[in-house]
Amino acid sequence: MKKNKIFLIVVVLLLVLLNSASFVSAQYENIEMIPGKGNTRTSDFCTYIGQIINFGFATIGILAMFMLCVGAYQYLMAAGNIAKVESAKATIASALLGLLLGLTSFIILRTINPDLVKCDLKISGTGTGDGTKPPPTGNCYGGKGACKTECGSGDDNKGQDICQSGQTCCVPKSDTGKCEPVKSGPCSVDNLKSTCFGDNAEKASKICNKESAGNPLAGGDRCSDDGRNFSWGLFQINLTCHDIGLRCTGAFNPTGSCGGMKCKNVADEVTYNQCVQKAQNIDFNIAYACQLSGNGSNFSKDWKNSSQDCGIP
Amino acid sequence: MFFIAIMAAGLLYVLLLKNYKKTLPSVAPPPKASEKLTLKTPGGDVVINDITKNPVSTGDNRAILFARTEDYDMLFFPTDQGFIITLSQPDIQIARTHAEEDFLKILGINKQQACRLTVSLAVPVSISEKASGLDYGLSFCPGSKPLPKDN
Numbered sequence: 001m002k003k004n005k006i007f008l009i010v011v012v013l014l015l016v017l018l019n020s021a022s023f024v025s026a027q028y029e030n031i032e033m034i035p036g037k038g039n040t041r042t043s044d045f046c047t048y049i050g051q052i053i054n055f056g057f058a059t060i061g062i063l064a065m066f067m068l069c070v071g072a073y074q075y076l077m078a079a080g081n082i083a084k085v086e087s088a089k090a091t092i093a094s095a096l097l098g099l100l101l102g103l104t105s106f107i108i109l110r111t112i113n114p115d116l117v118k119c120d121l122k123i124s125g126t127g128t129g130d131g132t133k134p135p136p137t138g139n140c141y142g143g144k145g146a147c148k149t150e151c152g153s154g155d156d157n158k159g160q161d162i163c164q165s166g167q168t169c170c171v172p173k174s175d176t177g178k179c180e181p182v183k184s185g186p187c188s189v190d191n192l193k194s195t196c197f198g199d200n201a202e203k204a205s206k207i208c209n210k211e212s213a214g215n216p217l218a219g220g221d222r223c224s225d226d227g228r229n230f231s232w233g234l235f236q237i238n239l240t241c242h243d244i245g246l247r248c249t250g251a252f253n254p255t256g257s258c259g260g261m262k263c264k265n266v267a268d269e270v271t272y273n274q275c276v277q278k279a280q281n282i283d284f285n286i287a288y289a290c291q292l293s294g295n296g297s298n299f300s301k302d303w304k305n306s307s308q309d310c311g312i313p
Numbered sequence: 314m315f316f317i318a319i320m321a322a323g324l325l326y327v328l329l330l331k332n333y334k335k336t337l338p339s340v341a342p343p344p345k346a347s348e349k350l351t352l353k354t355p356g357g358d359v360v361i362n363d364i365t366k367n368p369v370s371t372g373d374n375r376a377i378l379f380a381r382t383e384d385y386d387m388l389f390f391p392t393d394q395g396f397i398i399t400l401s402q403p404d405i406q407i408a409r410t411h412a413e414e415d416f417l418k419i420l421g422i423n424k425q426q427a428c429r430l431t432v433s434l435a436v437p438v439s440i441s442e443k444a445s446g447l448d449y450g451l452s453f454c455p456g457s458k459p460l461p462k463d464n
Contacts, residue, residue, distance in 0.1 A: 179446035183433045184395020185376060185388065210446040213399040213435035215386055216376050220439025231439065282375060306438060310446055 047264065050254045060102035067095035145171035156311075171308075179310035181205035182214035186282045187234050195286050200296025203312045204289070207299050210306040211236040216282050223252065226265035228272070232279035235289035235303070239275050244288060248275035352394050356429040361420040364389055380419055384408040387416060395431040405436055405444055405460050413451055428454035436460075 034051040071091035078084035109116040145155075147163035151170035163169050181189050187208035192201035212218035212234050219229030220236050230252065231238045239248040241258035249258065253267035266272045278284055292302045299307040307313065348363040364379040380387040385408055388397045398416065400408040412434065417427055428451065438445040443461050450457035 180448050182397070182435075183448060184393045184431050185390040185397055188393065188395070190393075206446065209435060209448070210438050213437045213445070214397045214433065215388060215399040215437070217370060217378055217386065217388075218399060218437050218439075220437055222439075229439075236437075236439070282373065305442070306446070309442070 047254060057102065060099065064095045064099035064102070067098070068092060071095060145169040179206040179210050179306075179312070182209045185214050186216060186286065187212075187214040192286070196290035197286070197296040200293075203299070204293070204296045206310050206312060207303055207306050208234050208289075210310055211303065216285065217280050219276070223263040223265050228266045229276075230263055232276050233285035234282065235285055237279045237285060237288055238302075239272075239279060242288070242292075244275060244278055244284075246271060246275050246278060248272075251275060352430060354429045354431075359422060359426045359429055361422055364419065365391070380415060382411070382415075385412040385415075387412070387419070393431070396433070398432065398434045400434070400436045401440060403440060405441055406462075409434065409449070409452065409460060413453070416451070424451075424453045427451055 034048075034055050071088050074088035074091060075085060078088055146169070147167040148155075148170045149167055151157045151168060155170035155172055157168055157170060160168060181187075181202050182205050185191070187205050189201045189205045192204050192208075193199075195201075197204040208214055211231075212220070214234070216234050218234075218236070219232050221231040221238065222229055230240050237244065238258065240252050240263050241249065243249050248271065249255065251266060251268040251271040252263040253265050254263070255267075257263040290296065293299050298313065300313050348366065349360050350363045350365065352359045352361060365377055368377045368379050369381045370378040375390065375392060377389045377391065378386060379389055384400065384402050386399045386401060388399075389395075390397070396416075398412050400412065402408045416432075417424065420427070432451055432454075433448045434450055434457075435446075435448050436444040441461075447458060449460055452459075
């Protein structure tokens with residue numbers, strides 16, 4: 001009973017801490033290193049949690065191995081005593097079950113709801129979500145626009161973007177819609193017409209020009225720590241967001257860093273190289289972009305900025 | 314067996330990390346083109362050094378990366394005989410100057426001949442959001458555009 005009370009108090013305290021906005025937005029740097037992470041200090045809460053989880057996985061493995069040894073020893077020493085043999089078997093089975101549960105917990109959580117394994121501290125309506133910057137009041141749309149309550153006649157209304165509630169992002173009309181199609185190569189209009197883009201070939205060619213300048217080997221967007229590119233190929237497929245059949249999102253640290261949280265570094269070199277090679281493949285890149293954009297009918301979801309800049313929905 | 318597998322995986326991981334280079338892709342020397350390539354253009358044939366002989370990389374033979382430095386990538390597309398120069402450093406003015414000089418040297422042609430070729434010069438969005446999306450062309454050719462001054 002006493003144990004239950006302590007457990008309950010600990011859980012409540014943890015929930016209060018995790019939900020505290022002041023805790024999230026506090027500037028801090030962890031002083032105590034996580035074992036196995038060397039001297040890598042971090043001021044990023046999500047990275048810190050990730051390190052603790054990795055340490056937890058290692059601990060699970062070690063403890064499971066220890067309990068397996070204990071069970072095996074009990075089994076050997078049972079000397080035919082049925083009760084002791086059963087007890088030893090139960091110990092071994094529990095250790096294996098614990099190991100299995102621990103190692104598959106990530107998959108189980110992700111299957112239930114992918115958001116359960118994402119560390120996203122962004123709080124709706126408070127701006128950038130990194131806990132350090134105040135809500136934006138001025139520039140938006142990559143610095144080209146301004147947050148206003150109403151756009152003027154010479155402005156394009158770009159929606160709320162990163163503006164506060166009640167404001168909208170206004171970009172001068174002269175700064176939008178300036179994109180040209182690629183003249184030659186796989187992203188030329190002529191070539192894209194013969195692909196799944198069909199009648200949307202010109203739109204797709206403009207997006208391709210904006211993203212990679214028509215270079216099928218182009219790498220863009222970089223992880224913050226090691227500077228490795230995570231967007232590749234003609235349409236700059238974001239490998240932190242798209243598995244492309246190779247579990248590419250798992251090649252980065254932190255895993256699943258798609259969206260607001262940027263990757264720190266490449267964690268799995270072999271998978272990363274395979275993913276880059278696949279994303280640079282001309283036919284695959286075009287087919288995948290086609291699939292994401294509904295054959296070129298909607299670029300506004302996966303190519304939001306380029307779609308806005310080129311004036312292509 | 315289990316431990317051997319873990320140890321082997323660990324060793325492989327360490328070796329891979331050790332061999333990983335953070336440096337930029339290799340800078341390609343101008344191709345040693347002993348042969349020439351003739352490109353047909355509306356203004357007549359243009360004979361260039363055969364850049365397909367020693368490429369930096371090929372994308373299944375449809376895209377030949379024949380020069381790469383920290384300033385630019387240069388690609389040739391045999392299917393439509395077009396060229397694309399993509400600038401790859403934030404100081405795009407300097408990158409363009411270097412790219413155009415090297416383009417003439419590598420192909421072994423003069424400015425007039427270069428202007429008869431289909432050449433696009435563009436900037437990916439990861440290098441400059443403001444400059445991306447347009448084809449600037451070779452600055453010494455008719456119809457070229459100036460790069461935006463501040464990115």
